[in-house]
Amino acid sequence: MKVLVIGGGGREHAVCRKLAESQLVTxxxxxxxxxGIAQAAVCHPEVKATDVAAIVDLAKREQVDFVCVTPDxxxxxxxxxALEAEGIAAFGPxxxxxxxxxxxxxxxxxxxxxxxxxxxxxxxEDMDAALAYVEAQGAPIVxxxxxxxxxxxxxxxxxxxxAKQAVVDMMAGGKFGKSGARVLxxxxxxxxxxxxxxFTDGKTIVPMRASQDHKRVYDHDEGPxxxxxxxxxxxxxYTEEIAKRTEEEILWPTLHAMDAEGFTFKGVLxxxxxxxxxxxxxxxxxxxxxxxxxxxxxxxxxxxxxEIMMAVREQRLGDMEIRWRGGSAxxxxxxxxxxxxxxxxxxxxxxxxxxxxSGATVYHAGTAMKxxxxxxxxxxxxxxxxxxxxxxxxVTAAYGAAxxxxxxxxxxRSDIGSLDM
Ligand code: AMP
Ligand code: GLY
Numbered sequence: 001m002k003v004l005v006i007g008g009g010g011r012e013h014a015v016c017r018k019l020a021e022s023q024l025v026t027x028x029x030x031x032x033x034x035x036g037i038a039q040a041a042v043c044h045p046e047v048k049a050t051d052v053a054a055i056v057d058l059a060k061r062e063q064v065d066f067v068c069v070t071p072d073x074x075x076x077x078x079x080x081x082a083l084e085a086e087g088i089a090a091f092g093p094x095x096x097x098x099x100x101x102x103x104x105x106x107x108x109x110x111x112x113x114x115x116x117x118x119x120x121x122x123x124x125e126d127m128d129a130a131l132a133y134v135e136a137q138g139a140p141i142v143x144x145x146x147x148x149x150x151x152x153x154x155x156x157x158x159x160x161x162x163a164k165q166a167v168v169d170m171m172a173g174g175k176f177g178k179s180g181a182r183v184l185x186x187x188x189x190x191x192x193x194x195x196x197x198x199f200t201d202g203k204t205i206v207p208m209r210a211s212q213d214h215k216r217v218y219d220h221d222e223g224p225x226x227x228x229x230x231x232x233x234x235x236x237x238y239t240e241e242i243a244k245r246t247e248e249e250i251l252w253p254t255l256h257a258m259d260a261e262g263f264t265f266k267g268v269l270x271x272x273x274x275x276x277x278x279x280x281x282x283x284x285x286x287x288x289x290x291x292x293x294x295x296x297x298x299x300x301x302x303x304x305x306x307e308i309m310m311a312v313r314e315q316r317l318g319d320m321e322i323r324w325r326g327g328s329a330x331x332x333x334x335x336x337x338x339x340x341x342x343x344x345x346x347x348x349x350x351x352x353x354x355x356x357x358s359g360a361t362v363y364h365a366g367t368a369m370k371x372x373x374x375x376x377x378x379x380x381x382x383x384x385x386x387x388x389x390x391x392x393x394x395v396t397a398a399y400g401a402a403x404x405x406x407x408x409x410x411x412x413r414s415d416i417g418s419l420d421m
Pocket of ligand 1: 119142154156186187188189190193272283284
């Protein structure tokens, strides 16, 4: 089968590498892709992941048999709907179902209506009412823009002043454009966070190995939030007992809620959990694989990813047996110096072969090819994943490989996999 993957980051590289192992895949394409993905797939850098018409054109022109739509934007823009309307099989939720991620108010209302454990919250379209609510509730308190905001639409405010500033920035400052016209103000939950990526076809829901990511740029979870500086799986916090509670109190009720509301979610449902003293609660849903969680979870998958994706689309997931290997995986992100603030691009990267020779897999996130050499082309540049019998083994191996890689200004955290955070 000829398969097209949409996106161009480390997560898409991990999806492409796993799809390349499939017996069913004869040819792999990726749009836009990146310099590393080009080792595994024919890339189409001219087709942006947000250009649904161009994606449909490419899929038709290349006569692809199956498209995996990976990032949030094309999903929210109805890429899967547009492909399917042209008779092209596509993996991922419809634009309607993708509101689980693209509208925090949509998913919050669903959770409220069906009693799914999450932070208490109120929705505001009027700024003065929002400010008065913040004043009445006190801090700490969480302010969220409704729509997609590149992961930056959430402010966990320690003081009332900070929360009010966030409300003003979102509702009057236009900081997030239309995404900030409505805000959600939430109770601040306390606990450790775990990500449970699930395959779901609307009839059944199958959790993958639970994972954890590290969002802050510096060690000990200091500094600003990033797209993710590393991840590992399985999460030791996600014990059998918590897994059971999560399935009974969150995963199955979520599936039931979507069904009762009359929509079908087919694809990957990302369930971000906070393990509070009252049990697991939902921090957020995303409508896709997580980045960089995927770079730690998919290497543990033994089953054929394309077979699973096809079963999801055809609602046959319940008949599939999904196998996972034992042991752990850890992914260390190498970022450009200065990220998540401004950074320079075009730094020559060395040591990639040495890193892979140690048995690790190097996923490219922001790289380009220049004069025959890989150079940096983004904030997050690479994700280095290694496997091990234990989490500690995986982390040690991943760091061993990551330290083989050099470019000017390279930054990585040195505490990925630490369970103290
Ligand atoms: P989100 O985009 O909803 O995942 O939020 C980003 C991050 O903000 C989460 O990973 C949490 O660390 C934090 N966060 C979001 N909502 C809450 C909440 N209600 N209480 C505490 N922290 C939160
Ligand atoms: N790692 C967080 C996300 O993918 O949204």
